[in-house]
Amino acid sequence: MAADDEPRTTSPVSHREGPATAKRAQVQADVLRATEELLASGSSYADLNVEKIAKAAGISRTAFYFYFADKRDLLMRLAGDVTELLYAQADIWFSGDGDPEQEIREALTRIAALYREHGVLIRAIVEVSTYEEDIATFWRGLLQQFVDATARRIETEAHLDHDSAEATAFALTWMVERTFYQQLVQDEPVPDAQLIAAIARIYRGTVYGASV
Numbered sequence: 001m002a003a004d005d006e007p008r009t010t011s012p013v014s015h016r017e018g019p020a021t022a023k024r025a026q027v028q029a030d031v032l033r034a035t036e037e038l039l040a041s042g043s044s045y046a047d048l049n050v051e052k053i054a055k056a057a058g059i060s061r062t063a064f065y066f067y068f069a070d071k072r073d074l075l076m077r078l079a080g081d082v083t084e085l086l087y088a089q090a091d092i093w094f095s096g097d098g099d100p101e102q103e104i105r106e107a108l109t110r111i112a113a114l115y116r117e118h119g120v121l122i123r124a125i126v127e128v129s130t131y132e133e134d135i136a137t138f139w140r141g142l143l144q145q146f147v148d149a150t151a152r153r154i155e156t157e158a159h160l161d162h163d164s165a166e167a168t169a170f171a172l173t174w175m176v177e178r179t180f181y182q183q184l185v186q187d188e189p190v191p192d193a194q195l196i197a198a199i200a201r202i203y204r205g206t207v208y209g210a211s212v
Contacts, residue, residue: 028067031057032078039120045075045128076138079125082118083142086111087149094149100157104203108176108196115180126181146173158207168206175202 034056038048050071054064068074089110096103115122129136150169154160160168176199183189190198 024067027057027059027063028077031059031064031067031074032081033057035074035078036118036121039124045071045124072132072135075125075128075135078121079135079139079142082114082121082125083145085114085118087145089114090146090149094153100208101200101204104200105196108199109192111176112180112183112192112196115184119184122181123184143173143177146176154207158209172203172206175199 031053035048035053038053038056039045043052048071050064051061053071053074054061057064068077090107092107092110093100093103125135125139129139147166147169150173151162151165154165154168155162158165158168179195179199183195189195
């Protein structure tokens, strides 16, 4: 980590963790937006430093450290934000009580769209998680929410015991994560319609014992 990106242990951590205000929310949103735009413009996460991010967000470097501990804290905040968006779409199936085929396809279609929209950010999160263990641990923790929700749905629908449902949910969740990530990095990705149909068949065959 460059000296510019060292965490500021003397920063007002209590301020970063304090109650939300309109100004705080706006500044944080500006920093998150600026970071994603820098990544989209071709900058890698490794190339970014706090000075560049702060300038793009229209704040000072000192102000950056008022809201974020360091660049890793910023990336984890971004990971949390995109995961909330993904979970909201996955919840179409997690909490659904309608036609499972329709719910699965709708959830996957919307998740695919989010991966395209926030592709540069998701690529950065996944790639940094391969060499920074704290990011990897954080990302695995975020994905565990999907595992847990999938396991609950499997227990209800497939009447499996908890351990079997958890193992199945783990496999399905990480299959989706790896598959959509590969869509971002392949020169010739699989057409979305074909990929979604394939994943839906796997879910239906695994959870319901039937093909789509």
